[in-house]
Amino acid sequence: MITHKQSQNFLIAEIHNQVSNSEIDKLIINWVPSHVGINVNEKADIAAKTALVHGKGLTVDLTPQEAIRKIGCTLWKETIQEVKNNCINWDRDLNDSITATARKPWFKTEKYRLRPYDIKLINRLMTGYTYNKSFLHLMHSHISNMCNSCNIIDTPNHAIFECSKYRQLRDDFHIFEKFNNIDEVLTTKNPQHFQELISFIYKAKLDKAL
Numbered sequence: 001m002i003t004h005k006q007s008q009n010f011l012i013a014e015i016h017n018q019v020s021n022s023e024i025d026k027l028i029i030n031w032v033p034s035h036v037g038i039n040v041n042e043k044a045d046i047a048a049k050t051a052l053v054h055g056k057g058l059t060v061d062l063t064p065q066e067a068i069r070k071i072g073c074t075l076w077k078e079t080i081q082e083v084k085n086n087c088i089n090w091d092r093d094l095n096d097s098i099t100a101t102a103r104k105p106w107f108k109t110e111k112y113r114l115r116p117y118d119i120k121l122i123n124r125l126m127t128g129y130t131y132n133k134s135f136l137h138l139m140h141s142h143i144s145n146m147c148n149s150c151n152i153i154d155t156p157n158h159a160i161f162e163c164s165k166y167r168q169l170r171d172d173f174h175i176f177e178k179f180n181n182i183d184e185v186l187t188t189k190n191p192q193h194f195q196e197l198i199s200f201i202y203k204a205k206l207d208k209a210l
């Protein structure tokens with residue numbers, strides 16, 4: 001099945017895609033005798049056999065990419081465990097260096113007390129994918145990228161730090177004394193500054209425009 005160039009099977013198609021997008025110029029496919037001892041394979045085998053006996057397909061709530069990621073994670077954990085079990089002189093430092101440390105997103109720490117909408121807003125500012133005119137203009141969904149008041153390009157930084165419309169409002173917020181632009185505020189990762197930035201954005205009614 002895998003040697004056929006066209007396939008309706010998504011797994012086969014995925015293998016074809018991976019191979020054609022890689023540097024691989026020769027691929028050898030080996031038959032593997034069994035999945036004895038490989039935990040996830042055993043589980044897959046039991047699931048497949050159960051499905052066969054009951055005569056209906058399994059419903060899986062994962063996309064192929066999610067499934068591949070999940071299998072990768074499980075295999076990694078099992079490999080680490082196996083190495084630990086088999087190495088007599090297992091070094092704790094080595095353990096720390098090869099164990100993948102889960103990296104939490106910035107807002108998943110105790111420090112932040114932000115609402116989900118505020119987190120999305122900060123994330124949009126961090127990534128640059130905002131509803132701001134200059135970005136929408138780039139995406140061809142907004143005619144003009146100029147600020148109506150200042151007649152210069154309306155970026156998120158312009159709206160928050162420079163635009164003449166909000167000059168007076170800025171006086172109530174300390175972030176404008178401490179920082180010169182939006183990037184400086186975002187890189188602090190300081191909950192207090194983020195909270196102040198969000199308050200300013202709401203006061204200026206800019207939340208729908210960012």
Ligand SMILES: [Zn+2]
Pocket residue numbers: 147148149150151158159162163164165
């Ligand atoms: Zn302006």
